[in-house]
Amino acid sequence: xxxxxxxxxxxxxxxxxxxxxxxxxxxxxxxxxxxxxxxxxxxxxxxxxxxxxxxxxxxxxxxxxxxxxxxxxxxxxxxxxxxxxxxxxxxxxxxxxxxxxxxxxxxxxxxxxxxxxxxxxxxxxxxxxxxxxxxxxxxxxxxxxxxxxxxxxxxxxxxxxxxxxxxxxxxxxxxxxxxxxxxxxxxxxxxxxxxxxxxxxxxxxxxxxxxxxxxxxxxxxxxxxxxxxxxxxxxxxxxxxxxxxxxxxxxxxxxxxxxxxxxxxxxxxxxxxxxxxxxxxxxxxxxxxxxxxxxxxxxxxxxxxxxxxxxxxxxxxxxxxxxxxxxxxxxxxxxxxxxxxxxxxxxxxxxxxxxxxxxxxxxxxxxxxxxxxxxxxxxxxxxxxxxxxxxxxxxxxxxxxxxxxxxxxxxxxxxxxxxxxxxxxxxxxxxxxxxxxxxxxxxxxxxxxxxxxxxxxxxxxxxxxxxxxxxxxxxxxxxxxxxxxxxxxxxxxxxxxxxxxxxxxxxxxxxxxxxxxxxxxxxxxxxxxxxxxxxxxxxxxxxxxxxxxxxxxx
Numbered sequence: 001x002x003x004x005x006x007x008x009x010x011x012x013x014x015x016x017x018x019x020x021x022x023x024x025x026x027x028x029x030x031x032x033x034x035x036x037x038x039x040x041x042x043x044x045x046x047x048x049x050x051x052x053x054x055x056x057x058x059x060x061x062x063x064x065x066x067x068x069x070x071x072x073x074x075x076x077x078x079x080x081x082x083x084x085x086x087x088x089x090x091x092x093x094x095x096x097x098x099x100x101x102x103x104x105x106x107x108x109x110x111x112x113x114x115x116x117x118x119x120x121x122x123x124x125x126x127x128x129x130x131x132x133x134x135x136x137x138x139x140x141x142x143x144x145x146x147x148x149x150x151x152x153x154x155x156x157x158x159x160x161x162x163x164x165x166x167x168x169x170x171x172x173x174x175x176x177x178x179x180x181x182x183x184x185x186x187x188x189x190x191x192x193x194x195x196x197x198x199x200x201x202x203x204x205x206x207x208x209x210x211x212x213x214x215x216x217x218x219x220x221x222x223x224x225x226x227x228x229x230x231x232x233x234x235x236x237x238x239x240x241x242x243x244x245x246x247x248x249x250x251x252x253x254x255x256x257x258x259x260x261x262x263x264x265x266x267x268x269x270x271x272x273x274x275x276x277x278x279x280x281x282x283x284x285x286x287x288x289x290x291x292x293x294x295x296x297x298x299x300x301x302x303x304x305x306x307x308x309x310x311x312x313x314x315x316x317x318x319x320x321x322x323x324x325x326x327x328x329x330x331x332x333x334x335x336x337x338x339x340x341x342x343x344x345x346x347x348x349x350x351x352x353x354x355x356x357x358x359x360x361x362x363x364x365x366x367x368x369x370x371x372x373x374x375x376x377x378x379x380x381x382x383x384x385x386x387x388x389x390x391x392x393x394x395x396x397x398x399x400x401x402x403x404x405x406x407x408x409x410x411x412x413x414x415x416x417x418x419x420x421x422x423x424x425x426x427x428x429x430x431x432x433x434x435x436x437x438x439x440x441x442x443x444x445x446x447x448x449x450x451x452x453x454x455x456x457x458x459x460x461x462x463x464x465x466x467x468x469x470x471x472x473x474x475x476x477x478x479x480x481x482x483x484x485x486x487x488x489x490x491x492x493x494x495x496x497x498x499x500x501x502x503x504x505x506x507x508x509x510x511x512x513x514x515x516x517x518x519x520x521x522x523x524x525x526x527x528x529x530x531x532x533x534x535x536x537x538x539x540x541x542x543x544x545x546x547x548x549x550x551x552x553x554x
Contacts, residue, residue: 041088044530045069051080051342053326054376057368059337060329061312063351064360067327067340068092070530074104078366079338087120094347095138102357109539112136113147119273119357126164127260133160140219141282146171148219150198152191153177158184159195161219161232169297174237180230187225194225201231202257204264206288213240214264214287222253222268223387229253229268243290246283249273252308255287261315261332265293269307269319272550278302278384278415282309282319282330296334299415300380304389308348320349324381336376345382346498380417387412387518398476403517404429408501408509413451415494417522420487424460424499425516427480441465441504442513448487451494459485463504480516487520 057079062083064076073339074096075086095107102118113135114125126135126149133151140148141283142163149162156177163172176193177184184192199220201207204229206214218240219232227248231241243266253268270281280302284294296317306322312329316337327349328340340349355361383389391406402425426444443463449456460483487495499518503509535543 008526009296011275022067027130031032031367033373035161039068039170041073041086045073045075045086048075048083051340052338052371053080053341053374053379054339055079055368055371056335056337057370059316059331059335060368061314061316061351062365064329064342064356065318065349065350065351066096066098067342068094068096068347069391070344070533072109074106076352076360079368080366080371081340084363084366085118087116087349089120089310090114096348097141097350098352098357099141100357102359105139105141107135107137107139109535113139113149119380120319124166125374126168131149133162138198140198140200142200143217148198148200150221157190157192159191159223161198161221161385172235174219174232179239180223180226180228183223183226183228186227189225191225193223195221195223197222197252197363198256199254204255206264211288220255220266222250222252224249230264241287243285243287245290246270248275249305251447254309254311256284256311260311262294262311267309267311267317269303269309271304271307272302273389274303276413278304278413280307280321280324282317288532293391294332296330296370298334300378300384302381302383304383306345306347308350310350312351313353314487318349318351320346321381323383326378326379326381339374339376339379341379342530380415384415385417385420385520387414387520389424392517395477396476402478402480404478405499405515405517408515409499410515411496411498413494413496414520416487416490416492416520418488418491419522420491420520421484421523422459422487422497422518422520423482423484424518425480425482426462426501427464427478427516429478429512429514431477440510442509443498443500443502443504444513444515446485446518447497447498447500448490449496449498450490451496456496456498478514478516482516483499536538 062079064078066076072091074090074092075083077083077113090106091109093109095103099105104116106114106116108114112125115123119124135149136152138150146163146165149164151162152159152160158177160176160299161174162170164170189383201214201216201218201220203216204214207216210446212233216232219234220230221230227244229243230239235345247270249271251269251271253266256262256265256267266285266287268283270283272280279297282296283292286293301321301324303321304326308320310318315332316329322345325345326339326341327346328336332334351418354365356418388405392403393406395402395404417532424446441463444460447456448456448459499515501509501513501515
């Protein structure tokens with residue numbers, strides 16, 4: 001698993017969060033899916049207990065955790081990581097919700113919204129039909145039984161909300177381009193809004209005190225590209241509450257339900273994508289006073305994109321640091337009391353009480369045991385040591401692809417994990433990029449400087465000519481040389497890594513010379529790889545259309 005390409009790889013996986021839809025009913029799927037059959041799923045999921053790094057049962061809020069194996073296959077595991085149920089033939093795409101009946105609502109990898117029973121039989125769905133409306137990121141099952149769908153409209157470059165009843169009839173709509181047009185100046189991105197979460201407001205103390213903006217049934221949405229949270233009044237569609245302060249590509253805005261600590265406050269995962277120190281934050285907001293009442297940040301916590309939090313019954317929070325690479329439970333005193341680290345970027349893990357549905361209530365609750373494989377406070381999220389989170393090009397080459405830096409000279413501050421090592425690739429782009437230029441030698445250099453040091457240490461100095469690379473992989477466009485350097489002596493330090501590229505005489509290099517995006521990794525996180533299943537042409541084309549429509553690629 002290559003974590004250094006955090007943004008682009010993450011966005012490709014985010015493509016599976018969106019889709020186009022029409023209403024239909026259906027029966028169980030039989031052999032429709034490509035990918036592993038039940039034996040391979042069972043073998044893969046049997047590793048889950050090994051991924052629980054840490055657990056203090058006396059401080060955690062026990063229950064079953066709904067996760068997606070390799071971001072696609074839904075399963076339930078206990079606090080020890082043991083799998084208690086799975087839906088091996090279902091292919092989700094970022095969002096799955098367990099219902100009190102034991103049924104599962106899923107956004108699928110084909111862009112459908114589907115419901116499955118406990119045995120995995122499909123009982124209901126919205127299926128692809130209209131390319132003009134793309135279901136993506138999130139949905140809400142309303143208290144009246146209808147669905148609230150978040151859809152993207154490529155022609156308007158913005159998002160809308162649709163309320164659809166069980167018969168498939170659209171009974172309410174909200175168009176962001178009409179309702180918040182004045183905020184569109186806050187971004188120049190092609191997808192103006194990029195809404196990533198939607199919630200029907202629960203009963204709350206603010207409305208009980210007479211504040212109409214917080215009427216239960218109004219809709220709370222997060223608009224990432226606008227760095228904004230909104231509450232939309234129903235049925236008028238008026239925006240009755242807005243919040244902007246300090247937001248930076250935030251996700252998962254949720255009002256805490258009644259009966260839980262902090263009820264009525266709004267939680268959100270503030271990615272802080274553009275932060276210099278690369279730190280995300282979980283923020284709890286008093287929406288009436290518009291004041292922050294609690295924040296969680298730590299030196300090792302950063303997910304540049306995605307990520308969610310869930311309020312638990314004992315006041316703890318369950319946090320999915322998607323591109324950080326882990327899921328952890330943290331107390332209000334900011335102590336981590338449970339941590340699960342799968343060998344793939346996790347997405348939207350949620351926890352349910354042991355008796356949440358009849359099927360789970362019929363199981364004997366497992367004996368929760370203490371686990372101390374690793375100290376969670378020493379964990380460094382993968383996005384903290386990804387060299388380039390942006391400013392890269394993803395170029396197909398042969399049977400795979402290469403991620404190259406857009407700029408020849410770049411420096412990045414990263415925080416290194418235990419046992420870190422770095423692989424750098426450098427070489428020649430054969431796509432005619434040197435035509436009309438002098439393709440003489442070029443000088444490549446890599447240096448590292450700890451934050452408390454004045455001088456940098458040179459890791460690599462190479463002078464090469466394009467003739468050095470006289471061959472390339474069949475069908476490939478690059479000839480690259482890769483070298484690996486141990487960085488363990490700098491572990492848990494913030495360092496500046498600089499890559500330099502110049503012509504042999506010190507001037508600008510010819511454009512055919514390139515840096516591959518450096519890969520910084522830790523052996524412990526590279527030891528286990530999830531199996532990769534082949535995606536159908538339909539799913540791949542669906543992902544491509546989603547990425548383009550949502551503005552991830554040109």
